[in-house]
Each structure stands twice: as C-alpha cells, then as structure tokens.
Amino acid sequence: MTQHSVMKGAEPFYFPGNEIGVLVQHGFTGxxxxxxxxxxxxxxxxxxVCGPRLKGHGTHYTDMETATHADWMESAEAGYRKLKESCKHIFVVGLSMGGTLALHLAHRFPDTKGMVxxxxAIQMEQMEQVAQMEEPRFLDAxxxxxxAEGVKELAYEKFPLKSVRELLQLMNLTREKLSAIQCPALIFASTExxxxxxxxxxxxxxxxxxxDKKIVSLENSYHVATLDNDKELIKRETEAFVRRLIPS
Structure with a gap:
C-alpha cells in the first residue's frame, strides 16, 4: 500500500500557552x-491551541477512502485529550465538518467551556443525493x-464517494445530540x-x-470563511468569546 506524506502546510499544529485550551478543527477534504x-x-x-489533522486528510485523496466518521471523531477527541493534559478549560472551534465535530465534542465532554x-455542517441535501450514486469512485473537488481574490484553500482535488456517506453518518449522529448540548455557542454563518x-x-x-448563544452573519465571505474577507472578524469575535467566558 502506498504511503503518502503529509502535504506542506497540512501538518497538525500545537502552540503551548496558558491554561485555556482551544481546539481548532478543519473541514471535510480540507x-x-x-x-x-x-x-x-x-x-x-x-x-x-491545538489543530489536529483529521485522519485521511492532508496527504492524498485515496487515503481518505479508508477513514470513517468514527476515525474523524477520534482525531477530534485525541486533540481534546491532548489539551486536557495541560489546560483547565477547553473551547472547541470548527470550520464546516470541523464544526460538526465541535458539536460532537461539546456533547461528548459536557464540561466544554464553549464552542465556536x-x-x-449538519444537513446537506446535495450530499444526500450524491451518496445515492454508485460511481464514480472519486468525485471532483x-x-x-x-x-477573496487570489486566496486558495489547501484541499484535495478529488474526494471519495465513500467519504460522502461517512460525512452523512457523522451529521446524522450529531443532529441527534443537539438538544443535549448546553455550552455557550458562537455561530458564524456566511450569507452566501x-x-x-x-x-x-x-x-x-x-x-x-x-x-448563551449567538449567530454572527458573515456578509463578505463564502464557505471557507477563515481564509476569506471576514477572517479578521472571526479572529476578534472568537478571542473575545473565549475571554468573556474565562473565570476571573
């Protein structure tokens, strides 16, 4: 079996700091x-701050085919546990499927201080239609x-059809947990x-x-808002959210 190396820029990151831990998670194919x-x-x-690389991501799209939604949950939980080793309070942050995983973690660990x-992603009819297909094995990016002009996300150029079904399972499982989640929430949503x-x-x-929950509309960004025109707003609001919830 071919061993693919991690793409430059796709490496996991960990920045030691104070006793406030923040888990930052990327999305599907990203x-x-x-x-x-x-x-x-x-x-x-x-x-x-901990930024894990979700299993099957950041190498080659064929690696994604062997990863399951359970693997992605474990990647997220491993990052959470790593922060717990040195941090008293944990916040979970996620983009796209990373947000789905943040919801999973907020349910899995009820002492989570807050989520951003x-x-x-919690329900995508378009993906449900794709999941009914039997081919091709790999779909376009x-x-x-x-x-924002000239900005590109480092992501796979293709992704496995099988992974769409895994994403749907993750969203289905997570939807069932929503009514049990009680931690403070800051929710960013691009209008387009x-x-x-x-x-x-x-x-x-x-x-x-x-x-304690709030939706912030992102008027000048598309899906990958953390790299888009509203990225500074996301940074400011996320930092302020964490600081507000830190016990004095």
Missing part, C-alpha cells in the same frame, strides 16, 4: 491550513469556496455559502439548549 491563521491568532492571545462554529446551506447554522442555533 487541511489545517484553513484554520492555522485563526489558531496562530489565538495562540498570540495567550491560549494553548464556522459554517458548520469541493474546496476553495472563497470570495456554495457548500453548506446557511440555514444549517440557524438549525443548530434553534436546536441546541445553550442559554
């Missing part, structure tokens, strides 16, 4: 490159949905998103039981 800038900003703010979701329908964010907002 890499840590899409959230590294946000992670670096949070690290400069003094927090301990960026165009999180869905990455780099970015409004060509991959995840913006109403996903509203659905999450309506279903979670958090008393």
């Amino acid at each position: 890499t840590t490159q899409s959230v590294r800038e946000l992670g670096e900003h949070l690290a400069k703010a003094g927090f301990t 979701l960026i165009n999180a 869905i990455g780099s949905d970015i409004k 998103d060509h991959l995840v329908p913006p109403d996903n964010s509203q659905f999450i907002y309506d279903q979670i039981k958090s008393e």
Whole structure:
C-alpha cells in the first residue's frame, strides 16, 4: 500500500500557552491550513491551541477512502485529550465538518467551556443525493469556496464517494445530540455559502439548549470563511468569546 506524506502546510499544529485550551478543527477534504491563521491568532492571545489533522486528510485523496466518521471523531477527541493534559478549560472551534465535530465534542465532554462554529455542517441535501450514486469512485473537488481574490484553500482535488456517506453518518449522529448540548455557542454563518446551506447554522442555533448563544452573519465571505474577507472578524469575535467566558 502506498504511503503518502503529509502535504506542506497540512501538518497538525500545537502552540503551548496558558491554561485555556482551544481546539481548532478543519473541514471535510480540507487541511489545517484553513484554520492555522485563526489558531496562530489565538495562540498570540495567550491560549494553548491545538489543530489536529483529521485522519485521511492532508496527504492524498485515496487515503481518505479508508477513514470513517468514527476515525474523524477520534482525531477530534485525541486533540481534546491532548489539551486536557495541560489546560483547565477547553473551547472547541470548527470550520464546516470541523464544526460538526465541535458539536460532537461539546456533547461528548459536557464540561466544554464553549464552542465556536464556522459554517458548520449538519444537513446537506446535495450530499444526500450524491451518496445515492454508485460511481464514480472519486468525485471532483469541493474546496476553495472563497470570495477573496487570489486566496486558495489547501484541499484535495478529488474526494471519495465513500467519504460522502461517512460525512452523512457523522451529521446524522450529531443532529441527534443537539438538544443535549448546553455550552455557550458562537455561530458564524456566511450569507452566501456554495457548500453548506446557511440555514444549517440557524438549525443548530434553534436546536441546541445553550442559554448563551449567538449567530454572527458573515456578509463578505463564502464557505471557507477563515481564509476569506471576514477572517479578521472571526479572529476578534472568537478571542473575545473565549475571554468573556474565562473565570476571573
């Protein structure tokens, strides 16, 4: 079996800091490159930041075919556990499927201090239709949905049909958990998103039981908002959210 190396820029990252830990997760077919800038900003703010590389991602798209939704959940949980080794309070942040995983973690670890979701995926009819297909084995890329000119996401140029079914299972499982999630939530939603329908964010907002929750509309970004025109807003609001919830 071919061993593929990790693409330059797709490496996991870990920035040691104070006792406030922030887990920053990339999305489906993407890499840590899409959230590294946000992670670096949070690290400069003094927090301990972990950006795991989800299994099957950041190497070659054929590697993704062997990864399951359970593997992705374990990748996320491993990052969470790593932060728990040195941090007293943990926040979970995620872009797209990374947001889906952040919801999973908030349910799995009820002591999560807060979650930040960026165009999180919870229901995608288009993917449900794709999942009914029997071929081709690999589909054309869905990455780099970015409004800003000249900006490109480091993501696979193709992705496995099998992985679509794994994504749907992850979203289905996560939808069932929403009503049990109570931690504070900051939800970013691009008004124009060509991959995840913006109403996903509203659905999450309506279903979670958090008393402290807020939706922030991103008026000038598409799906990969962490690399897009509103990235500075995301950085500022996320840092402020974490600071507000830190016990004095």
